[in-house]
Amino acid sequence: MRSKNIIVTFLILVCTILSVDAQNFNPDSKILYKEVQGDSLYLHVFKPKLSKKPTAAIVFFFGGGWTGGTPKQFYQQSRYFASRGILAISAEYRVKNTHGTSPFECVEDGKSAIRWVRENAKKLNIDPNKIVASGGSAGGHVALTTALIDGFENANENLSVSSIPNAVVGYNPVLDTTKKGYGYKKVAGRETEISPAHQVKKGMPPMLIFHGTNDKTVPFENAKRFTKLMKEAGNECELIAVDNVGHGFFNGDFFRKGSGDKYFNLTVYETDVFLRKLGYLKKKPTLSRNIKQVSCVGDSNTEATYPTFLQEKLGKKYQVKNFGKGGATLLEGTNHPYFEKTVYQNSLKFTPDIVLIMFGTNDANVKWCLDKTRKTDFKGTPQEEFKSQYKKLINAYRSKNAKAEIYVLTPLPIYKHENSRDPEIQQRIVHLKEWVIPIIREISEEENVTLIDVNTLMRKAYKYTVDGVHLNNKGYKILANKIAKKIQ
Numbered sequence: 131m132r133s134k135n136i137i138v139t140f141l142i143l144v145c146t147i148l149s150v151d152a153q154n155f156n157p158d159s160k161i162l163y164k165e166v167q168g169d170s171l172y173l174h175v176f177k178p179k180l181s182k183k184p185t186a187a188i189v190f191f192f193g194g195g196w197t198g199g200t201p202k203q204f205y206q207q208s209r210y211f212a213s214r215g216i217l218a219i220s221a222e223y224r225v226k227n228t229h230g231t232s233p234f235e236c237v238e239d240g241k242s243a244i245r246w247v248r249e250n251a252k253k254l255n256i257d258p259n260k261i262v263a264s265g266g267s268a269g270g271h272v273a274l275t276t277a278l279i280d281g282f283e284n285a286n287e288n289l290s291v292s293s294i295p296n297a298v299v300g301y302n303p304v305l306d307t308t309k310k311g312y313g314y315k316k317v318a319g320r321e322t323e324i325s326p327a328h329q330v331k332k333g334m335p336p337m338l339i340f341h342g343t344n345d346k347t348v349p350f351e352n353a354k355r356f357t358k359l360m361k362e363a364g365n366e367c368e369l370i371a372v373d374n375v376g377h378g379f380f381n382g383d384f385f386r387k388g389s390g391d392k393y394f395n396l397t398v399y400e401t402d403v404f405l406r407k408l409g410y411l412k413k414k415p416t417l418s419r420n421i422k423q424v425s426c427v428g429d430s431n432t433e434a435t436y437p438t439f440l441q442e443k444l445g446k447k448y449q450v451k452n453f454g455k456g457g458a459t460l461l462e463g464t465n466h467p468y469f470e471k472t473v474y475q476n477s478l479k480f481t482p483d484i485v486l487i488m489f490g491t492n493d494a495n496v497k498w499c500l501d502k503t504r505k506t507d508f509k510g511t512p513q514e515e516f517k518s519q520y521k522k523l524i525n526a527y528r529s530k531n532a533k534a535e536i537y538v539l540t541p542l543p544i545y546k547h548e549n550s551r552d553p554e555i556q557q558r559i560v561h562l563k564e565w566v567i568p569i570i571r572e573i574s575e576e577e578n579v580t581l582i583d584v585n586t587l588m589r590k591a592y593k594y595t596v597d598g599v600h601l602n603n604k605g606y607k608i609l610a611n612k613i614a615k616k617i618q
Contacts, residue, residue, distance in 0.1 A: 186410035193267030270303025439610035547598030
């Protein structure tokens with residue numbers, strides 16, 4: 131039994147390590163592009179595969195209100211575009227907290243970065259006429275100003291080389307630095323000098339703007355107004371409005387841990403399409419525009435490998451995350467009440483589109499459901515408490531996403547087994563049959579959620595069990611395949 135558990139644990143660890151390695155977003159190199167007043171600024175470079183022909187380049191500027199931030203914010207985007215065959219860069223620039231600077235120095239550094247990339251095009255193997263400036267929030271502002279704002283050039287640079295990009299992509303960028311927008315106190319007395327909405331003119335490079343309709347930091351009105359002004363001036367400017375999201379929605383799971391890649395995929399896909407239209411990229415995007423985020427919620431049978439296999443089965447149109455906790459119960463007063471666990475909070479933060487809930491195996495344990503000394507605030511029977519807590523869990527996910535597809539799963543079958551660690555395993559089997567599964571069926575009807583009868587689907591799983599409660603990897607893979615068929 132011990133050796134089998136070690137093997138299963140090892141396989142889970144290997145899967146985890148492989149998953150982490152697959153998400154390698156470290157830059158290939160860092161290149162010094164500017165030294166100013168004792169500060170050294172670097173470009174974090176992500177190289178495409180070797181190409182004989184010069185490629186396009188995209189330079190990202192991080193957000194942080196011109197006050198803080200890190201180039202890591204755009205590592206995930208940079209790695210993607212490098213994989214698509216162009217040079218991708220996440221640039222450093224001076225910010226207030228580190229360098230004691232104002233937004234005006236940020237604009238200067240943005241221009242310096244674009245100029246340096248163009249001046250060193252041959253060395254970088256890029257086309258100097260295919261340089262994209264991009265960024266988010268204050269970094270999006272920096273990207274826009276490299277195209278829109280005259281002046282703010284560093285006199286020590288080769289000013290015969292243009293600092294104007296050939297295209298711009300902004301992710302909820304700052305577009306108006308007056309009281310109608312964001313940051314006016316940081317540019318007091320000079321509110322319109324570097325305000326994109328106040329500097330629009332004819333002959334600007336093509337632009338793509340993403341903005342959330344619920345943005346409370348940079349009003350959505352700013353994005354609509356800026357786009358209108360650009361078009362009225364005869365420029366190409368497309369606004370992609372993303373409903374019901376706020377500021378910073380575009381960040382991926384790498385930078386904003388636990389948020390998922392739903393909006394990262396949407397924005398990167400559309401950026402890819404934009405760059406293809408310009409002739410900077412070839413072929414179709416290699417990620418899906420619309421993905422569904424899937425939360426697998428439950429006890430050790432969820433914490434095991436079935437979510438990993440589910441991701442493999444569902445493919446790129448889904449992002450599956452494992453929020454299982456070994457020993458977890460919905461009953462209070464146990465070793466691992468799920469509502470008290472960090473993993474539960476993380477499952478809510480993920481804001482899933484699909485929720486797979488599988489509890490009951492531990493709630494049916496005599497150790498908990500028949501323990502009259504168990505501490506709980508619930509007034510009623512363990513069966514009533516299980517049902518109440520289950521409904522509470524369902525509604526917690528609904529409160530995060532009213533459109534979430536919620537599935538309740540009956541627990542896996544439990545068997546008498548020579549490796550069982552539960553001396554009351556037979557009683558647990560009875561509880562599962564007599565009240566756990568019937569209650570879950572009731573919940574599915576009362577809460578109008580879909581039932582997946584795992585207990586029946588896996589009724590012949592004895593040969594895959596390692597201890598009568600848990601399965602081996604082959605068993606979890608079969609379980610994942612059966613669940614996939616129900617939700618696709």
